[in-house]
Amino acid sequence: MKYLVLMYADPAATAAMTAEERADVFRRHEALHRDLDGSGEILNGAGLAYPEDTATLRGTPDGPVTTTDGPLVAATEQLTAYYVLDCETPERARAIAERVVDFHVVAVEVRPIHDSFGMDHDSD
Structure with a gap:
């Protein structure tokens, strides 16, 4: 089963990190990749730009799409990175995800990924 691991942090705290703290974060992710190398469990992942570099598009069934600057939700913690995992069990996906909490x-x-975009399909 595939899982999306969404990582949240405070962008202001990220911007204020020292070089040593950034190096520590980098080492932790590098170690995770090294430990799982060859397992096929990490399929993809990336860090995301700061929320102020985000655009949010909204639409309604009968209206135009509007665009606003910034993330969908104003909050202290914002989505900052993700991994896509392929694990045998939800527990295994959670165990991997635990390693990035710091x-x-x-x-x-940790959210399961459904090929059908999470929508029910009628068989008719």
Whole structure:
């Protein structure tokens, strides 16, 4: 089963990190990749730009699409990075995700990925 691991941090705290703190975060992610190298469990992942570099598009069934600057939700913690995992169990995905929670990444969501975009399909 595939899982999306969404990592959240405070962008202001990220910007204020020392070079040593940034190096520590980099080492932790590098170690995770090294430990899982060859397992096929990490499929993809990346860090994301700061929220102020984000555009949010909204639409309604009968109206035009509007664009605003900034993330969807104004909050202290913002989505900052992600991994796509392929794991045998939800527990395994959570165990991998646990390794990225630290002084910088303060919350992590682990969400199953459905090929059908999470929508029900009628067989008719």
